[in-house]
Amino acid sequence: MKKYFPLIALALLSILPLIGLSTYMMHIVILVVMWSIIGMAWNLLGGYCGQVSFGHAAYFGVGAYTAGILYSKLGASPWWGVLLSIVVVTIFSFILGYVVLRLRGPFFALATLASGEVMRVTAENWVGFTGGTLGIMVHERTWVEKIWYYYIILLIAAVTYFLVKKLVESKLGYYFVAIREDQDAAESLGINTTLYKTIALCISGVLTGIAGAFYMNYMGYIDPHVVFALHDISIITIMIVMVGGVATYWGPFVGAVIMVFLAEWVRSIPGLGAAHQTLFGVLLIVIIIFLPNGIVGDYKKLKRLVGLGRTS
Amino acid sequence: MTAVQIEVFLQTLIAGLLLGGLYALIGLGMTLIMGVMKIINLAHGELMMVAMYIAYWMFVLFHIDPYLSVFIATPLLFFLGVAIQKFLINPVLKVESILPENQVILTVGIGMVLASLATMFFKSDYRSTPVSYATDAFYLSDYWKSSPIELSVSVPWSISFVIAVLITAALWFFLAKTDTGKSIRATAQDLDAALLMGVNVKLMRVATFGIGAGLVGAAGCLFIPIYYLFPALGGQFTLIAFVITILGGLGSTVGAIIGGLILGVFESMTATYIGMGWAPVGRFVIFVACLIFLPGGVASLLRKKRFGK
Amino acid sequence: MRRLTLAVVLSFVLSLFATALYAADTLDLSIPLPLTGGQAKFGEMEKRSYEIAAEEINAKGGIKGKKVVLTFEDSQGKPEISRAIAEKLIDVKKQPVLVGEYSSSCSKAIAAVANERKTPYLVVTGADDSITQQHYKYVFRLNPSNAYYATGLISFLKEVVKPKSIAILYESSDFGTSGAEDMAKQAEKMGMKVLVKEKYEKGAVDFKPILSKVKAARPDVIYMVSYVMDASLFMKQIKELRIDAKLFAGGAAGFAIPEFIDNAKDAAEYVVTATLWSPQVKYPGAKEFAEKYKKKYADYPSYHGAEAYSALYILKDVLTRAKSMNPEDIRAAMKATNMVTAFGPIKFEDKEGYQNQNFMDTLVLQVMKGEHETIWPKQYASKKYIYPIPTWRERR
Secondary structure, X not given: OHHHHHHHHHHHHHHHHHHOOOHHHHHHHHHHHHHHHHHHHHHHHHHHOOOOOOOHHHHHHHHHHHHHHHHHHHOOOOHHHHHHHHHHHHHHHHHHHHHHOOOOHHHHHHHHHHHHHHHHHHHHHOHHHHOHHHOEEOOOXXXXXXXXXXXXXHHHHHHHHHHHHHHHHOHHXXXXXXXXXXXXXXXXXXXXXXXXXXXXHHHHHHHHHHHHHHHHHHHOEEXXXXXXXXXXXXXXXXXXXXXXXXXXXXXXXXXXXXXXHXXXXXXXXXXXXXXXXXXXXXXXXXXXXXXXXXXHHXXXXXXXXXXXXXXX | OXXXXXXXXXXXXXXXXXXXXXXXXXXXXXXXXXXXXXXXOOOHHHHHHHHHHHHHHHHHHHOOOOXXXXXXXXHHHHHHHHHHHHHHHHHHHHOOOOOOXXXXXXHHHHHHHHHHHHHHHHOOOOEOOOOXXXXXXXXXXXXXXXXXXXXXXXXXXXXXXXXXXXXXXXXXXXXXXXXXXXXXXXXXXXXXXXXXXXXXXXXXXXXXXXXXHHHHXXXXXXXXXXXXXXXXXXXXXXXXXXXXXXXXXXXXXXHHHHHHHHHHHHHHHHHHHOOHHHHHHHHHHHHHHHHHHOOOHHHHHHHHHHOOO | OHHHHHHHHXXXXXXXXXXXXXXXXXXXXXXEEOOXXXXXXXXXXXXXXXXXXXXXXXXXXXXXXXXXXXXEEEOOOOHHHHXXXXXXXXXXXXXXXXEXXXXXXXXXXXXXXXXXXXOOEEEOOOOOHHHHHOOOOOEEEOXXXXXXXXXXXXXXXXXXXXXXXXXXXXXXXXXXXXHHHHHHHHHHHOOOEEEEEEEXXXXXXXXXXXXXXXXXXXXXXXXXXXXXXXXXXXXXXXXXXXXXXXXXXXXXXXXOOHHHHHHHHHHHOOOEEEEOOOOOOOOOOHHHHHHXXXXXXXXXXXXXXXXHHHHHHHHHHHHHHOOOOXXXXXXXXXXXXXXXXXXXXXXXXXXXXXXXXXXXXXXXXXXXXXXXXXXXOHHHOOOOOXXXXXXXXXXX
């Protein structure tokens, strides 16, 4: 049963549009799926390999700009950007990884944070290539209907899920976890830590970049403040994984549901005004304090907590 | 070099040094917190914002000069910091989790709550304390009549700078000479050894977070006469604090001061000679360069010199 | 546990559909605005202005006898949330017309959705030129596009100041960039030399390095495009450095809000700024609106407030004229708009590469004795301009 759970979930998700959701709900669902891809990608690097990146906006933005520049400079459909971004982001991740992967712990975190910001300011200033702060706008999006976008992003998500699962359950996955638990020990056992960290970073970056290219197609407009955002992209990504469950398969999905779906719901509570952010912030604090490994990671604990609540 | 070029250069240098002094104070709180507790505190800028609101309301309601508010905001922020550490961060540090970085997300949540509370209570209006001396400055030509070049040094910037230096000196004295200060430094250097030597590590951590918050609170009071205030202002100062912390070396007071000055001068020079739009890139480039080539920051250079190594 | 889950799910579903269940004798309008985050200040100002307009309209019998009920949705200045709101309003609430948003990037997100879903959308403050250059049939813009913000100021420069050189400093946002690009083009057309053209990251603390560079270049005019309080920092630091230009000019936004004078104090004197509107314009209702706003919130509104206030009056006019409440008829009525609001005359035209764009005269304000006064064009002037302006030394 448990073995088939992912397939059942996928089947359920793929018939979701057939029950007649409003375009508003479809938009939210698409965002949830997109964010869970980014979450899964981050999880591979952060959750399994232990390299906590604060700069996933860099990959997201490079992916989005690959599609955008393809459209604005060559007049090609930005959908080709989804494919091209695989190449571009791989090269980009490799170069970036060469620089930042020498660092450890908080230093790595801060260096990645800086890399995201550097990319943002570069995109702002390189006006001839990126269009600067005016951004890139697609004149007409491919479809009005959301269903195609949904199936495309769902397909990417499914591929991401199985790829991450395969990787983690392979020999590579064990190396990743070994690096996370004790890098020095892993090295002394003969694991080429730099190599495996680079692999994790590249795959993680590429998956995030694909999501970025999709974002360009879906939203039809990008500018540096939107796609290279520190808070709205990089940190939200980490929150999705941390809230959902670090180093779990389903954590990013659960996290995305909370960070997008629940956030939208809290935002929509009538009469709350600016207070919705306070409420949501408090919710995050509570989750981190009581479920430090996230909802999926601490599922048993969560069950116990709720169970206690019922008997008393 | 013509006189004009020299004037531009010197004026840029002055601006950079003054800015750097203030940056240093923001970085000091961060460097302590990161050094002692290895915590990345993403709510640092929001704490500064809270202090600025305190200074603002003191100015509006009781006509207290923002510089005097240092004595009000710093203790208040100290207690706020202690409370955050004790009731929110400590419980998270205590439990076993796969990634210790979840405390970072906790500080993000804290920052979010602080910023949105400020929006709720004080609205999102831009505020400032228009002190009477806001645009006063010392001019070189007032003192040296036949000077070929004109330089100016702003009065509020200079006061802020001097106070920042005084606070830094006081902190250095506290860390170097008092028992509590020594215990904090011991905790930063080697947690286990400090424990064995009978240092109350738990207390030191709480105190450190409090002091770090107090310092950034003081920085807020020094910033408000020359800057302005709104609820979402925190983020950019958090980033600056990071850069300085890394430049200076974790937990090093002297390092943070030098790091702040380097950053201030570097940013000003970039703005004048390359373009102000690139100044943030410059900031992060030295940041990353320092991470790679000088991982211990300025502090490691100082140490090498001292031990003749 | 199960009951709890059920309750949560139920309340969630209800909250989504509750809005659709209002009685029919009210007209519900939801307006997306940034109410938290860095742009919240302007969102807040617009929200207040919409509310004042709704109050007035309701006191006079509402729109077609229906009471206007406004709700506001916080977009946080993020395009994907703006889009979510737009989708919700169109699809769930079945609102036949959209209005609002503050920044260009959020307005673009809504405009694309509105046009795809064939629902008219009135852009209120998003200024990026490209919004009304996309051949969108359903997108109308009340404010002039960015390229026109400074037309008044340029004619003032041409006729009064006649400068030979200019320095342009601008914020690295879409608003700042397009404002600066346009000014640079116009300046060259007028035979001015652009000596310095520099951008800065918003939130910068210290402008003195760049200002000393400007000082060394000795431009006749210093033109600054700043969103918010950077404007007052600029003037304070210019005063400190005693940079004497023939004219200090601002490109709307930060220079045109009352906080500019409150904060820069005497450094703000004689500064001129382009603006779209001022409380002194002689359009009907302009002064009353400004006074009402000031009485309630202690400060005058900037042009953003007037735009929001007038937007609701335009909607009233459009919905009264529309044959029915379906989007097609509303679009037709919107296209035929020809009215005068507190913000100025409104007419949506297709010309100069724009579609459904409102064109209007833009004004020049000058700070005199701590107040914004309208000085240009002459027919709108509340006071005569002061030019040449005294140097910093003479002001002591």
